[in-house]
Amino acid sequence: MRRVWRVMAAEGGMGRALALAALVLLAGWGLLALSGWFIAATAIAGLAGAGAVFDVFRPAASVRGLALLRTAARYGERMLGHDATLRAVAGLRGAVLAGLAAEPWSRLQKLRRGPALARVVADTDALDGLPLRLVLPGIAGLAVLALAAGLIGWLAGWQMAVWVCGAHLLAALAAGAWGLRRSSGLARAAAAAERDFSSHALDLVAARDDLAMHGRLPAQRALAMAAEARAAGLAGALDAAERDVALMLDLARIAAMAGSLGLGAAGIEAGLFGPAIAALSFFAAMALGEVVAPLCRAVADWGRIGDAADRVAPMLGRAMPAPAAAVPALPLQVGEVVLGPGQILGLCGPSGSGKSTLLAQIAGLVPPGDTAIALAGRPVSDWTEAALRAVLVMVPQRSALIAGTLRENLALAAPDADDDALHEILRAMRLDRLRGGLDLRLGDGGAGLSGGEARRLALARALLRKTPILLLDEPTEGLDEGTARQVMAEILQRSRDVALVIASHRPSDLKQAAFIRSFV
Known part of the structure; x- marks a missing residue:
């Protein structure tokens, strides 16, 4: 995957997409955390009789600003992220074609038709998930977790930061390790079944007349439908693994929220911070669930992307043969x-x-x-x-x-x-x-x-x-x-x-x- 990523990242644009992906997560997390603090602070000010002097304008403006920033960043992330990914896939296809051009003629003959060619095309298409579902969400999520830990630690102490951010990080690592081990083989098998279906379907289209003439059309159709059913069954198993990972992450978010309530109560009692900061920590723990949520899709796609990368990577790094100058060839x-x-x-x-x-x-x-x-x-x-x-x-x-x-x-x-x-x-x-x-x-x-x-x-x-x-x-x-x-x-x-x-x-x-x- 590292080799494939280097080829894709060389097309440029990934830095902007990564920055916007992190900004989307950070704005969403900050929006919920600030909203929780604002609601709690406003209620406390009202109960204390200080509502008339409480500054509601700047927090309200900040909430609106974060909402607008999140929307704009999401639009930019979708646009620039997909643009960078499309250019990266185009560059990858060029590198794959250059690698194939350097292959011996005997191997190229096998790739002209049938399953081998369908596999090369499907593998290249599957690798668009490497930046979109693995690299960009993973790096952006780690960056936001680190920034959130620093802010929570500054406002509510390092114990709160370690509990809130550590719970999400450990859960992501544990759920990821468990989910990847479970789904990797399923994803590879599902990709193989989809390739079989594509191959049989192409044969049905390209050789339909010959198959009908020899009475093999029903048998070929049955092979295609069996491959499709096998792919659907494996896709269902992958969905189940994705749901299990989502359940583990949700349980971790509940634990982080419950722990933040306990630590918040202890902090208020000890006079370390006020109820508004405790509320901010609680809503921050809730919002961090969005940061680790892309792990669910990554678990389902990891095996498919890794399987495709294993086959595509050997084709990369070969220079396209340059046209040679004509030299004496006779007699x-x-x-x-x-x-x-x-x-x-x-x-x-x-x-x-x-x-x-x-x-x-x-x-x-x-x-x-x-x-x-x-x-x-x-x-x-x-x-x-x-x-x-x-x-x-x-x-x-x-x-x-x-x-x-x-x-x-x-x-x-x-x-x-x-x-x-x-x-x-x-x-x-x-x-x-x-x-x-x-x-x-x-x-x-x-x-x-x-x-x-x-x-x-x-x-x-x-x-x-x-x-x-x-x-x-x-x-x-x-x-x-x-x-x-x-x-x-x-x-x-x-x-x-x-x-x-x-x-x-x-x-x-x-x-x-x-x-x-x-x-x-």
Whole structure:
């Protein structure tokens, strides 16, 4: 949690939020304590016949001032506290994304879909409770307890201060230790059940058609409902633990109030202070219950936040890989074949024979096998991730398109390209007649395009990179023969200075290849 907090606090604003949170608690405590003193002092003055000379204006104005201050501070605390928290969570998300970007490709592939991705998102969202429910209320509460102890000790003596503030502090520590031990495991289990429900619900939405086709829709719905029921049961157990902690704190407040009455009576009898100060101490003991009340919510959230922090913290502190400058990458050696600029290696063979695996090995996505692979004389395993991506681009059979416009999808490869260049590459890939042009908006995963159109958009994006090595896996799959020939001709025209490796079942894609490697 300390590591996560350092990242979140670095976004700024927490100091102002903390000051306002403490001011809210202090104003509320002072309002009730001063009101109790004012009522008692006014009654005593009236009984003593001094009501006509008793100054009611300044205490009354102070009561009104504290009420207004509490309201204004509460508004500011809500506004600035949530603003600081939102900025902190945004900073945390950036740090998590930077950490994920530094992960090996094999781990990133697992995070693209399903429970792993849902867990990362849920963990980051759960950590907004770290400042709002743990850090800010805890520090503000301790500060107010210390100030209250000093004021009560000055007015009514240290015995009263120790009893009133000590009772609340000890009760908070005891209830917190007991409640955290009880709720930590429950909160972690509840968070896991909620993640399971989110995962099953996402599967229901994303794979509904496939599940229905195979008759698995009722079973998947039952899994989601079972996870939801499990989460609801654990949430009920957490609520029970929260209520038990609240009961312990209320009993401590009653004990503090009762003790303040006893000490107040003894102090009045001993002539240490008057009845008004005794009343102030009693109402101060009552008001301090508000200071420790956030502990109830903290107990319920501690396990969830700690569980999320345990998984998020290892992702932090890793720098986002900086784009590497292009370095000489040719010739490309693949086994006995050495490719220079403008040369093509064709890979042919039946499905499952290893063509895609060899392309992934050249791209550094999987460890090299028995085939020697080197770029500019250096084994591919010696290249850093950033350096390899700067000189090589691969179009797999299933390319990832993002939800957004065609322009935004192409900008992933060439952020600085102008619209003329983008229109030209769309024309080359026979995508210039799409409705909406560059402003055509796609859904998740490129929804809105046919399979062939999505493939050509991925090819257009790869050609915009202009890297010295281009790897294509079934580049014309899903295209009719005429469109396939036109698209392949454009690829070859734009790859005269590129070492090209093509895996394809279509003979026309490989007829220009200088080298052919067959798989069986």
